[in-house]
Amino acid sequence: MENAYIAMAAGILILLASMASVEMGLSVALIEIALGVVAGNVLGLHTTPWLDFLASFAGIVLTFLAGAEVDVTLMREKLKESLLIGGISFVAPFFGAWLFCQYVLGWPVPASQLTGVALSTTSLAVVYAVLVETGLTAHPTGKLIMAATFVTDFGTAAALSLLFIRPTWWLLAFVAVSAAIIVIMPPLHRWFFTRYGQRVIEPEIKGAFAALLVLMFFAELAQSHAVLPAFILGLTVSHVFEQHRETQRRFRVVAFAFLTPFFFLKGGMNVSLRLVWANLGLLAMLFAAKQVTKLVGVYPPSIRYLSPRDAMFTTLLMSTGLTFGTISSLYGLRAGIFDQAQFSVIVTVVVLSAIVPTFIAQRWFSPREPERTAAARRRSVLVVDSPEAGDGG
Amino acid sequence: MFGKILVAFDGSEGSRRALQAGIELSKRFGSDLYTISVMEHLPHYAATVGEVKEAQAGFEAFFRDLTKRARDQAALQGVTLETVVKPGHEVETIVTYAREGGFDLMVIGFVGHSNIWGRIMGSTTQNLSRLAPCNVLIVK
Numbered sequence: 001m002e003n004a005y006i007a008m009a010a011g012i013l014i015l016l017a018s019m020a021s022v023e024m025g026l027s028v029a030l031i032e033i034a035l036g037v038v039a040g041n042v043l044g045l046h047t048t049p050w051l052d053f054l055a056s057f058a059g060i061v062l063t064f065l066a067g068a069e070v071d072v073t074l075m076r077e078k079l080k081e082s083l084l085i086g087g088i089s090f091v092a093p094f095f096g097a098w099l100f101c102q103y104v105l106g107w108p109v110p111a112s113q114l115t116g117v118a119l120s121t122t123s124l125a126v127v128y129a130v131l132v133e134t135g136l137t138a139h140p141t142g143k144l145i146m147a148a149t150f151v152t153d154f155g156t157a158a159a160l161s162l163l164f165i166r167p168t169w170w171l172l173a174f175v176a177v178s179a180a181i182i183v184i185m186p187p188l189h190r191w192f193f194t195r196y197g198q199r200v201i202e203p204e205i206k207g208a209f210a211a212l213l214v215l216m217f218f219a220e221l222a223q224s225h226a227v228l229p230a231f232i233l234g235l236t237v238s239h240v241f242e243q244h245r246e247t248q249r250r251f252r253v254v255a256f257a258f259l260t261p262f263f264f265l266k267g268g269m270n271v272s273l274r275l276v277w278a279n280l281g282l283l284a285m286l287f288a289a290k291q292v293t294k295l296v297g298v299y300p301p302s303i304r305y306l307s308p309r310d311a312m313f314t315t316l317l318m319s320t321g322l323t324f325g326t327i328s329s330l331y332g333l334r335a336g337i338f339d340q341a342q343f344s345v346i347v348t349v350v351v352l353s354a355i356v357p358t359f360i361a362q363r364w365f366s367p368r369e370p371e372r373t374a375a376a377r378r379r380s381v382l383v384v385d386s387p388e389a390g391d392g393g
Numbered sequence: 394m395f396g397k398i399l400v401a402f403d404g405s406e407g408s409r410r411a412l413q414a415g416i417e418l419s420k421r422f423g424s425d426l427y428t429i430s431v432m433e434h435l436p437h438y439a440a441t442v443g444e445v446k447e448a449q450a451g452f453e454a455f456f457r458d459l460t461k462r463a464r465d466q467a468a469l470q471g472v473t474l475e476t477v478v479k480p481g482h483e484v485e486t487i488v489t490y491a492r493e494g495g496f497d498l499m500v501i502g503f504v505g506h507s508n509i510w511g512r513i514m515g516s517t518t519q520n521l522s523r524l525a526p527c528n529v530l531i532v533k
Contacts, residue, residue, distance in 0.1 A: 021436060029440030062441060069442040125439040132435060132449060133481045252443040264440065323440045354438040 002048075009045055013038075014261040027125075028256070029264045029322065033351060036268020047266055052334070058263035059327045060212050061255050063157060063227045066323065067234020068241050068248070069124060070150045078147035084301045085144070086122075086151025089318045092297025094120035094159060097289045105282070110164065110337045117159045118328035118346050119290040119353075121321040122152040126354050130317060134366050141310045141367060145317055154231065156324045160331065161219075161228030174222035178229035181211050186236045193244065204247050205254055208237075225331055227324075267326045267347055270333055275341040276348050286349045291357065294319035309365055316361035325350030395424045395528075399496040401487050401521065402428035402476075404459045407502020411532045412463055415500045418530075419472045424497075426472055428463055429490050430456045432480040449480070484520040492526040499525050503533040 013035045021028035039045040047055075075082060098116030101107040107115070127149050128137070136142030165171055185207075196203035212230055219226035241248040276283060298318045302311035329346045332338035338346065400415040402408045412428065419426040432452040439445045460476035467474035479486050491499055501521050522529045 022434070025434040025437060027436040027439040027444060029444070030438050065441055065443060123438075123440075125442045125445060128442045129435055129437060129439050129445045132445060135480065248443075249447070252441075252447060256441075256444065260440065322438065326440075358438065 003050065006045060006048055006051065009039065009043065010051070010262065010265055013265060017261065017265075027129075027322075029260070030351065030354065032261050032264035033268040033271075033326070033347075036265040037271050037273065038268075039265065040269035040271065041273045045269060047269055051262055051266055054259065054262040055266035055330065056334070057213070057216065058255070058259035058261075059330060060216055060226050060230045061209075061259050062263065062323050063230040063327065064208070064212055064234040065252070065255065066124060066153055067157075067231040067236075068238045070153075070235050070238055071146065072235070072238060074143055074147050075150055078144050081144055081301075081305050082147035082151050085298060085305075085314070085318070086148035087155065088297040088301055089122055089148060089152040089294060090120045090155030090159075093290050093293040094155070096293030096297075097286065100285075100289045105285075107342075111332070111342060113163050114160075114328060114332045114337050115286070115342075115346060117156055117163065118325045118332070118350060119286065119293075119321070120152070120159070121156045121324040121328070121350075122149045122318045123320045123322040123324075123354055124149045124153060126320040126322060126358055127317045130358060130362060134362070136367065139367075141306060141314065144305065145314050148314075148318060152318065153324060156328070157227045157231040160324075160328055161225050164335070164337075165222065165224045168222060170218070170222040171224065174218040174224060177218045178215060178226075178232075181214065182229060182233050182236055185211060185233065186240065189237065189240050193247075197244075197247070202250065202254075204244075205251050208251065227327065263330075264326070267330055270330070270340065271344045271347050272340055273344075275344045279341055279345050283345050283348055286345060287352055287356075290321070290349065290353055291319055310367050313361050313365040313367055316357040316365060319357040320354055321350050322354040325353070395422050395498040397494065397496045398424045398426050398498045398500060399487075399491050399494065399527075400426070400428045401483075401499065401501045401517075402430050402459070402463060403483075404430070404455075405502060407518075407532070409502070411500045411502040411530075412466065414530065414532045416467050416470050416472050416474075418498070418500070419467075420470065425475070426467065427475045427477060427494070427496070428460065429487055430460060430476070430478045431483045431486045432456065432478065433483040433486075435480060452480075453478070483517050484524060487521060488524045488526065496527050498528050498530060500530045500532060503531055 014032065017028055017031040017035050020031045094116040097119040098112045101112035101115045102109060124146065127145055131137045131142040131145065192207060193204060211233065212226070215226040215229050215233070295315055298315040299311055302314045306314060326347060329338065329343055329350065333340070333343040395418060398415050398419055400408070400412050402412055415426055418424060432449065435448050436444050456478040460478065463476060464474045477490065479490065499521065501518055503518055518531060522531060
């Protein structure tokens, strides 16, 4: 009965999040997190094993999608600059936040390291939406930012997978299975798609899900995390998605309709508003840690390639985060590395980092920001009644 | 008097009236006629690029159909219509395009699409009439 009640409440909240997303022009993920917070703090909903598993799987699917969204051609085109900017964009906040948590806050090493991972991220999706809106996706600055974001994402995925591994035989098995799947899947797809593709039963999507579930299983045995192989697998099949747009679209439909909502809802449900309120000082410090380390790290290399205004725009966009930050935080909570207060504060910092730097970048540093003052030239406003006004147009 | 006319066109009833007014003015003054449509509801702060791309593809399909019908409507009345679709904030994008294009008149509907932020922050029409770099005709 309780499972049915939680499933029903989650289903209704997920529907409401979609509707609110369309009405408000905001990402559905952000609203799912917000409604998750309401569910956990006001409605008293709590997670269950099935919801935990769905959320974990959704996190891996999101990572796979992030890898598949990497534009390999663009990466090659901007390799040197993106490695420099994207690499520092990962390293500076990772070490900055880690050392801050360990030596200033006195947190244990694993919690400090994982905070570094969660705050090192850059959200490609947040960046991409801004670049589309500012018409910069095909501009050199936009291309550089996207390529650098791929590098930062890779750093985050690698750190999350490698930091907490324990040297066991299962680790060898995990590495071997991951390598086999990553090597076999791309060349296998042509035969598989020809023989089994284009059917309503979706063997292509099931194939990808099966590969990700195998990765999760072996990661669990090795007491590691499957984000790195999932990201690399996505990267290696990105050209497949490029060639099969409809398959990519159906994969997204399944992921967005049934999986990712549970991930973000669960993220929100585990945030305690009471603990966030009690730790507002910590929240401010961690938010500042991310933003300052990104600024100090990313701006100097950016200015080598871009104008000061574009370099600041780049720095601010590289300071955003959402999905990988939430994945890292949920991993920390599940593995007992974070307590609920730490998790609540870090997820809040991650969400704030999606909004605040984006707003500042678009409002004050957009390369195409128009003058906001009224035009100096004389103008008039004339209101007339159209002859068609009464007939419904 | 009006060499270049720009109609803000989002497919709403108000913008369709504005388009018809623009077509009639174009015929009367021999003006070049343009419409601009803005994809303003791309999801902000998205979690996946796919969410943005799918929304973008949906809007592109919607505006492709919309602008084709607008061109057909103008052509039926003997007017050549140039249509432009851009992503971005509606007011900011239209004002920038009007300024960069050197338009003499902007024609806008009195009531168009506004999402919840638009309703809170003030209507698109109000903001366009305040910020436009040229004369503005508001069609009721």
